[in-house]
Amino acid sequence: MSERALRGTRLVVTSYETDRGIDLAPRQAVEYACQNGHRFEMPFSVEAEIPSEWECKVCGAQALLVDGEGPEEKKGKPARTHWDMLMERRTREELEEVLAERLAVLRSGTMNLAVHPRDDNSGSKRKSA
Numbered sequence: 001m002s003e004r005a006l007r008g009t010r011l012v013v014t015s016y017e018t019d020r021g022i023d024l025a026p027r028q029a030v031e032y033a034c035q036n037g038h039r040f041e042m043p044f045s046v047e048a049e050i051p052s053e054w055e056c057k058v059c060g061a062q063a064l065l066v067d068g069e070g071p072e073e074k075k076g077k078p079a080r081t082h083w084d085m086l087m088e089r090r091t092r093e094e095l096e097e098v099l100a101e102r103l104a105v106l107r108s109g110t111m112n113l114a115v116h117p118r119d120d121n122s123g124s125k126r127k128s129a
Contacts, residue, residue, distance in 0.1 A: 032056070034063035 033039045034056035040063070046128055056063040075129040086095070105111055 010062070031066040032063035034059060034061045035068050039066070066070055 010071040027043045029039050030044050030050055031039060032054045035058050036056070038056050038058040040057050042054060050065065050068070052065050052068055053062050054065075055061075090098075127128050
């Protein structure tokens with residue numbers, strides 16, 4: 001019987017409570033404008049810290065506070081490249097030594113092809129010119 005009593009209601013979406021007898025916190029309307037020309041207001045508590053940017057209700061772009069300061073520039077770390085990370089692990093002299101060793105192995109022709117196979121897509125040996 002109780003299953004039938006709840007059928008057809010939207011308990012998750014709809015609240016059956018009223019605002020009668022409740023004192024709401026004082027509010028202020030803050031206006032935002034996006035780069036596409038949309039203007040809208042958002043209600044905030046008087047005590048709340050107002051964000052300088054908000055997502056536009058219409059198009060989803062970043063909207064800036066009207067008559068307010070722009071967003072603060074975030075200081076980001078510069079991107080570390082592969083070379084930067086390599087230089088953290090080895091000195092230039094060590095890198096030159098490793099390079100000389102590898103070049104000597106390549107020039108001697110003693111490299112084991114079973115360990116270092118060639119990447120040949122055709123599956124056949126290369127023709128010499």
